Amino acid sequence: MTEDDRLAAILADHAGREGALLPILHDVQAAYGCVPADCYQPIADALRLSRAEVAGVVSFYHDFRDAPAGKHVIKLCRAEACQSMGGTEMIARLEHALGMKVGETKGDVTLEAVYCLGLCACAPAAMVGDQLVGRASAERIEALVAEVSA
Amino acid sequence: MKIWVPCDAAAVACGADEVAAAIASAAGLRGETIEIIRNGTRGMIWLEPLVEIERDGVRHGFGPMTPDDVPALFEDGEHPKALGPVEEIPFFAQQTRLTFARCGRTDPLSLADYEADEGWQGLKRALELGGAQTIEEVTTSGLRGRGGAGFPTGIKWKTVAGAEAPQKYIVCNADEGDSGSFADRMLMEGDPYCLIEGMAIAGLAVGATKGFIYVRSEYPHAIRTLNAAIKAARAAGIIGDSLMGQGPAFDLEVRVGAGAYICGEETSLLNSLEGKRGMVRAKPPLPALEGAFGRPTVVNNVLSLAAVPWILIHGGAAYAEFGLGRSRGTIPIQIAGNVKHGGLFETGFGMSLGTLVNEIGGGTASGRPFKAVQVGGPLGAYHGPDDFDLPVCYEAFADQGGLVGHAGFVVHDDSADMLALARYAMEFCAIESCGKCTPCRIGAVRGIETLDRVAAGDPAAIELLHELCEVMEKGSLCAMGGFTPYPVRSAIRLFPQEFSLSQEAAE
Incomplete structure (x- = not known):
């Protein structure tokens, strides 16, 4: 399937759906790893929106990326419950150990902040790929990263 | 032998899947015949993974x-x-588990478990009563919006029921973004049919045939469970073309957010649902009259809707017997952060803050002295030991310049840096502001800068910060900018020395 076919298939899937833009953008990101700017116009045409409206929605939401993330995305919760259990220090230690800052991609690994995973009673919390980590520590996350990147 | 291992995201995050695998393999090695049931969580998160084994009919x-x-x-x-x-x-x-009565006891996706435990009885009752009397029961119960605003659910439903339109909607706000809150997630993962039943009752009551559950993308487990539950309920003929084969049509769809905290605000959520930027709308028009896609819409939190089946089965008056003052019924309290016994504790309104933190929560997890508890998420105030007599109810917290919100309680020990937490409150607002109104969009950024000046010892900065907080509180369009001053001001009020020591050091 060519790139254009993939997008056309996604748009066809959502044809006639009420408020289809977010579901479409989620599917596009699942297919391409990000929402490429050259998808804006075809999406706009399908939904009878302007290109600017689509671009505006993409840029509003934190989830949508304009470039693919690393193969392994590590999300670290920065919210209050995790802070109360040493989350801030954990993030600093992990940044030091991995030699990168939150918001950066280095090699296969992307480090991101997240604001609450709903794991506030087993804080600090993180997500390594699809795997949730409660009662997290920098060492445990580093070990998981080593495991998935091996 | 029956063995339960929770499938809740918090249990999984603490290793429940590995424990379940180990149980299966250990049983295999021993040639024991066992049945592993992946239940929801009981809410005692500090004990997760909490495995249960039935012995003589009692679960240990x-x-x-x-x-x-x-x-x-x-x-x-x-x-x-x-x-x-x-x-x-x-x-x-x-606890008084009404909304969470089943959660943790059953296999969340088993229709047989659900039916055997009062499942669909509320919907059956609503079908017998009809819309107007169903709304009457909900009004009698005194149920108020559990998302934080505390608006009476019955009144909202009545407004939507009275609106004439070719299409109405039920929208469930499952964009649970407050740190310290996880009750919505726990219910969606642990008892999804309860939410489906609540929404079906709401649809029946107000004449809506379509419901949306707007879930944040940070909750992939909840999204999977809800989608599976909706499919099963539709296949069983409970929802779909006709409610239970005898009522009007009502169908459901899960919509996934995209990482914007502000979409927990109802008008922002509606814009997001419509495929727009999640910008807050000015009210009026009320969503009850012009909500999703411009149609009359009930927007209710997960916990409000999930409380409804119990109310229909046992009666509004029975629900109203719990609680305190104008806060009726039960509130699923989430106690989290630096606390020994973190989890979900459902109880009638009225428990004192001190009892909750010290007795239920068991004090801090670190064993260090308690310092403060933030109530109601990132927009809620910090409370110290002086507030330990405050009963958990909407009015008492509002009177103290705070809020109960979605009833998330985040405990901090004495190592908490209140200036850093106040700065974080402003930073969070700057990151998550929808940008529509100036006090929030610009005020949050100025707030970070002003707190940095406080930290650097600028003696004029505190007064400026108070003025800024007043502008944000009075001038913002919604609670995002309007309540961000709560944690900031309460931190200063409780721990003034932490906001002035740096000044003295600089002087």
Whole structure:
């Protein structure tokens, strides 16, 4: 399937759906790893929106990326419950150990902040790929990263 | 032998899947026939993974379990992680579980489990009563919006019911973004049919045939469970073309957010649902009259809707017997952060803050002295020991310049840096502001800068910060900018020395 076919298939899937833009953008990101700017116009045409409206929605939401993330995305919760259990220090230690800052991609690994995973009673919390980590520590996350990147 | 291992995201995050695998393999090695049931969580998160084994009809708990603790489950003698009968653990036994009655006891996706435990009885009752009387029951119950605003649910439903339109909607706000809150997630993962039933009752009551559950993308487990539950309920003929084969049509769809905290605000959520930027709308028009796609819409939190089946089965008056003052019924309190016994504790309104933190929560997890508890998420105030007599109810917290919100309580020990937490409150607002109104969009950024000046010892900065907080509180369009001053001002009020020591050092 060519790139254009993939997008056309996604748009066809959502044809006639009420408020289809977010579901479409989620599917596009699942297919391409990000929402490429050259998808804006075809999406706009399908939904009878302007290109600017689509671009505006993409840029509003934190989830949508304009470039693919690393193969392994590590999300670290920065919210209050995790802070109360040493989350801030954990993030600093992990940044030091991995030699990168939150918001950066280095090699296969992307480090991101997240604001609450709903794991506030087993804080600090993180997500390594699809795997949730409660009662997290920098060492445990580093070990998981080593495991998935091996 | 029946063995329960929770599938809740918090249990999984603490290793429940590994424990379940270890149980299956240990049983296989021993040639024991077992049935592993992946239940929801009981809400005693500090004990997760909490494994339960039925003995003589009573479920005994073991936790927190690791794979290494598994072999001993099959051996004679006292298990080192044995907790006794799960429902006799004080944290559980002291609760009034109405909304969470099933959560943790059943397999969340088993329709048979649901039906055997009062499932669909509320919907059946609503079908008998009809719309107007259903709304009457909800009004009698005194149920108020559990998302934080506390607006009476019955009145909202009545407004939507009275609106004439070719299409109405039920929208469930499951964009649970407050740190310290996880009750919505726990219910969606642990008892999804309860939410479906609540929404079906709402649809029936107001004449809406379509419902949306707007779930945040940070909750992939909840999204999967809800989608599976909706599919099963539709296949069983409960929802779809006709409610239970005898009522009007009502169908449901899950919509996934995209990482914007502001979409928990109802008008922003509606814009997001419509495929727009999640910008807050000015009210009026009320969403009850012009909501999703411009149609009359009930927007209710997960917990408000999930409280409805119980109210229909047992009656609004029975629900209203719990609670305090104008806060009726039960509130699923989430106690989290630096606390020994973190989890979900459902109880009638009125428990004192001190009892909650010290007795239910068991004090701090670190064992260090308690410092403050933030109530109601990132927009809620910090409270110190002086507020320990405050009863958990909407009015008492509002009177103290705070809020109960979605009833998330985040405990901090004495190592908490209140200036850093106040700065974080402003930073969070700057990151998550929708940008529509100036006090929030610009004020939050100026707030960070002003707190940095406080930290640097600028003596004029505190007064400026107070003025800024007043502008944000009075001038913002919604609670995002309007309540961000709550944590900031309460931190200063409780711990003024932390905001002035740096000044003295600089002077």
